Amino acid sequence: MFLGYFTERPYQDPEAGISGAFLTEGGQLFAPGDAPGAIDLGTSNGLYNPRVAHQLYNRYLDEKVYAEEMGFDGLMLNEHHASLFCMGGAINVEAAILARITKKAKIVLLGNVLPIWDDPMWLAEELAEIDLISGGRLVPGWVRGTGRESVAHNAQSPFNWERFQEAHDFVIKTWTTDGPFRWEGKHFQYRYVNPWSRPMQQPHPPIWIPGTLSKNTLRWAAEHRYPYIMLGGELEAVRESFDYYRECASNVGYEAGPENFGYVIKVHVEESDEHAYEVGRKYLQGPSNPFIEGNQGEVRQHLQSLPGLSPRKGEMLPMKRDRAQAKARGVDTAEAPPQPKAPRVPDHERDFSGSYDKQIERFNIVVGSPETVIERMHHVVETLELGTVFLWDGDGAMSHEDAMSSLTLMGKHVLPAMRQIGDDLNLPGPYDFDPPLGSVG
Amino acid sequence: MTTSNAAWTEAAVQVAGLRVQYLEAGAGAGTPLLVLHRSTGNPGWLPFHEELSGAARTMVPDLPGYGQSERPDWAREPRDLAILLHRALDRIGLDRVSVVGLGFGGWVAAEMAVLQQQRFERLVLVGTPGIRPDEGEILDQMMLAYEVYVRACFADQAAFEAEFGEQPDAATRELWDFSREMTARLTWKPYMWDWRLPYLLAEVETPTLLVWGGEDGVVPRSVGRQYRDALPNARLEVVEGAGHMVEVERPRELAALVRAFVS
Numbered sequence: 001m002f003l004g005y006f007t008e009r010p011y012q013d014p015e016a017g018i019s020g021a022f023l024t025e026g027g028q029l030f031a032p033g034d035a036p037g038a039i040d041l042g043t044s045n046g047l048y049n050p051r052v053a054h055q056l057y058n059r060y061l062d063e064k065v066y067a068e069e070m071g072f073d074g075l076m077l078n079e080h081h082a083s084l085f086c087m088g089g090a091i092n093v094e095a096a097i098l099a100r101i102t103k104k105a106k107i108v109l110l111g112n113v114l115p116i117w118d119d120p121m122w123l124a125e126e127l128a129e130i131d132l133i134s135g136g137r138l139v140p141g142w143v144r145g146t147g148r149e150s151v152a153h154n155a156q157s158p159f160n161w162e163r164f165q166e167a168h169d170f171v172i173k174t175w176t177t178d179g180p181f182r183w184e185g186k187h188f189q190y191r192y193v194n195p196w197s198r199p200m201q202q203p204h205p206p207i208w209i210p211g212t213l214s215k216n217t218l219r220w221a222a223e224h225r226y227p228y229i230m231l232g233g234e235l236e237a238v239r240e241s242f243d244y245y246r247e248c249a250s251n252v253g254y255e256a257g258p259e260n261f262g263y264v265i266k267v268h269v270e271e272s273d274e275h276a277y278e279v280g281r282k283y284l285q286g287p288s289n290p291f292i293e294g295n296q297g298e299v300r301q302h303l304q305s306l307p308g309l310s311p312r313k314g315e316m317l318p319m320k321r322d323r324a325q326a327k328a329r330g331v332d333t334a335e336a337p338p339q340p341k342a343p344r345v346p347d348h349e350r351d352f353s354g355s356y357d358k359q360i361e362r363f364n365i366v367v368g369s370p371e372t373v374i375e376r377m378h379h380v381v382e383t384l385e386l387g388t389v390f391l392w393d394g395d396g397a398m399s400h401e402d403a404m405s406s407l408t409l410m411g412k413h414v415l416p417a418m419r420q421i422g423d424d425l426n427l428p429g430p431y432d433f434d435p436p437l438g439s440v441g
Numbered sequence: 442m443t444t445s446n447a448a449w450t451e452a453a454v455q456v457a458g459l460r461v462q463y464l465e466a467g468a469g470a471g472t473p474l475l476v477l478h479r480s481t482g483n484p485g486w487l488p489f490h491e492e493l494s495g496a497a498r499t500m501v502p503d504l505p506g507y508g509q510s511e512r513p514d515w516a517r518e519p520r521d522l523a524i525l526l527h528r529a530l531d532r533i534g535l536d537r538v539s540v541v542g543l544g545f546g547g548w549v550a551a552e553m554a555v556l557q558q559q560r561f562e563r564l565v566l567v568g569t570p571g572i573r574p575d576e577g578e579i580l581d582q583m584m585l586a587y588e589v590y591v592r593a594c595f596a597d598q599a600a601f602e603a604e605f606g607e608q609p610d611a612a613t614r615e616l617w618d619f620s621r622e623m624t625a626r627l628t629w630k631p632y633m634w635d636w637r638l639p640y641l642l643a644e645v646e647t648p649t650l651l652v653w654g655g656e657d658g659v660v661p662r663s664v665g666r667q668y669r670d671a672l673p674n675a676r677l678e679v680v681e682g683a684g685h686m687v688e689v690e691r692p693r694e695l696a697a698l699v700r701a702f703v704s
Contacts, residue, residue: 151584156629158622302586307622 001381001422002429003415004074004108004390005067005407006264009060009087010287012397013052041148041303043084056087057094059400064098066404068105070411073431074139076108076264076390078210081116081152084287089152092126099134106431107134108390110210110229110264111141115163116153121190123167124174127205128197136200139438141208141229142168144217147304158308161216163187175204206430206438208262208388214310215244222248222256226438227388227430229262235363235383238263242384258427259437262388265380266365266395268402269409273368277360279402280367284356286397370413377414378421387429389418443604444485449494453509454532461529462509463502467494471704472562474499475530475538477546479686480582481591482507482620484613489688492696493541496704500538502529504549506623508616518635519545519571519627523552530560539563539703543688544660545570545624545633551668554649555641563703564649566668567695568685570633570660577661579633583625587617596656596684604689633660642671649675650702652695654683 064075077094080086088094091109098107107130117123131138144164150157166185173181179194199205209221210229221228222245230238242261249256266283270276359365366376381389391410394403422429430437449466464486474497476490483503493499503510505525516522526549530538539562542550547569554564570579582590588609595601605613628634649672653665662679669675678698683690 154630156625157583158626300586302589303584306583307618307625 001258001386001419001427002073002262002388002431003071003418004076004106004388005064005072006076006078006390006392007060007063007394007403008078008080008085008392009056010395010397011048011053011084011087012056012286013047013049015049015052041082041151041300053087060087060394061094061097061101063394063400063403063407064105065101066407068102070407071415072105072391072410073429074106074108074390075102076110078110079113079143079149080146081113081149083148092123092130095130095138096126096133099130099137102134102137104137106137106139108139108208109141110208110231111143113145113149113153114142114167115144115160116149116155117167118155120167120170120188121174121193121195124171125195125197127171128175128195128199131199131201131205132197134200136205138199138201138205139208140205141210143210144214144309147306147309150306150309151303157306159187160309165220172204172207175199201439204439206436208430208438210264218245219248221245222260223252225249225254225260225440227260227262229264229388229390231264232266232364232392235380238384258385258387259430259433261384261386262390263380263384263386264390264392265363265377266393267373267377267391267410267414268365268367268393268398269370269373269406269414270367271369271409273372276367276369276372279398279406280360280365281356282397282402283365283395284359286395370409370417373414374417374421377418381418381421381427382425385425385427387422387427387432444487449486449490454529456505456525456528456532457513459505459511459513459525460509461502461505461511461525463500463529463533464490465498465500466490467497467499469495469497471497473497473535473538474699474703475526475535475540476501477526477540477542477550478504478507479544479546480620480624481587481594482616484616487688487692489692489696492692493699496700497539500533500535502526504546504623506626507620512623516627519549520552520556520635522549522627523556526553527557527560536560537562539565541565541567541699542569543567544685545628547571548633548638551638551642551645554645554647555638558645558647561647564645564647565652565699565702566649567652567687568654568657568660568665569651569668570664571635571638572664572667572671573631573634573636574661574663575667576663579661579664580659581632582621583629583632587614587621591617591686593658594685595690596654596658596682597690600684600690639667639671642668643673646673648702650698651675651677652687652698653677653679654685654687654690655679655681656683657685659685 067075075098077088077091078086079088079091081089095107095109112123127138127140144160166187170183170188174193181193183190183193208227208229210231211217212231212233218228218241228245246256268276268280270279363380366373393406449464451464453460453462474493483501490499490501505522506512537560540550547566548571550564551571554561580593592601651665651668653662665677669677680687680691680694687695
């Protein structure tokens, strides 16, 4: 079993009032959507404090180093643009630093937003350099991105999927073919492909594909034999999606196993269940990813569902039952009439506990003492037959201290127990194979 | 959306392997009129179309990729649609027409004039983008919920609600959603303008009427002046009090302007 660590790296600035998804203006609290900066893709970076960002970037890097020390196999970075909940706009920079300051953990990018690169040659060069500096520890993962990514880099949304596929084919060819060669594609053209950097891992670094909803991405990953990493979601819906991957794998002549499947899940550990329950509530606070159900933040649906970005009816995974996510990704846009805006409710009268408890009940969030967490994670990995699990912690309004104490307990209790569970249930990860899964497309 | 109950017919031609559908009515002695719809698609036979068809044969195609006209997957700019529409008119057998372009449809009409002005007797462009504004910016529909965008096309919100109700019906929303996807394929970056167009318009001698709503919140009035300055034979009329969708807010007034100009 492959065990990784993940944080979205939220921009937390208590002094500016951006702690919680609420901003304060003159000491007044605003509900999400009412404050000038609380709306997804509606926050001016006039509020940005570089000194705070300096501390946060280094804090998150320090936590990654400690996660390696605690025994995690992989350190995961994700990428979003123009967003408070994820400071990773340029993840290759963070990955390059980790390549130098960590020793053995894989650096897992889940992932670069392929369609927004107008020059994927540059991406091929950057990733190759990271792989070289790290001594072959890079796991590139590629995503299509949400609407905010296409907006931020002005990538033409109707061609998102075409550009994803062509950029992928181009980068893989660049890494695996002796240059120079010429590329005359539909979206990208190069007259001289011959970069003076090639990845350390041969024929190319293992590719993992993260996702949540898009059925054709899942099918594409299965056809390329790339491990698929599901970014959260309800267990039953995730199971059904994995079944679809298995079906696609079988159609192209192989049997998918646990090594093909990964899952990112929110896990926070404290000495006692009570303490963990209280700290875990912070997942739903802070500038946490607003398109995850129950979080405090407002998504502007029309920007998430840019024209042509989401597949139309019949191409969605069963996860669309997860309404908040589905809405955010633009499902049923034509069918659902716009809802009247909810009246403003003062912060102290808002009740998020029901949603928090519901997420715990559904295993969207796992909090507790090491014993509780181990028991619940046993259920998760067994239900989904996972070869890869990323524990998502230190997010929302959680402090550095929250993250570090949980990491310590993970290292001491949770990771060894999960490895044992993986062995007992025979759940190999992608690196339990030679060559590792995903490295031969 | 109000559509007319008057008798109109529906027909289609094949162009470059694609079906192009159009509605038509009227049979007056005047030169036939071609009406090109906006980026939000054509909801049907409108009172504005009906007003025009009283004087001349009036044809309203769904632009290729919109409504019932098949999508040219390869199309990347409004000029591609202009070429297809010229060929559609060849197939229909219309050598000479006057054209009325509404909003984005006006940009397509301007491209058609650049390509083959001999076909056009008169050109009417209503709140038409296609040129980078000297002043202000063209409202970016890609950053707005489509309902919010269409509302912004009206000076009078009561007029919007009279047309669409407070909550537009599913068919209307689907039309807007579907049309926006095609628009995003044709004009994304830069949005709604092409730096080559004003230079090419200098050679278009077709008499042209430019009509702008006095309260157009989508395409700045400066673009109207830029069209007027670029075209050798153009004048600009402003419909005071109207927004961007002049043909919906003031169908009779706009039709009267068009009829007076083309007859």
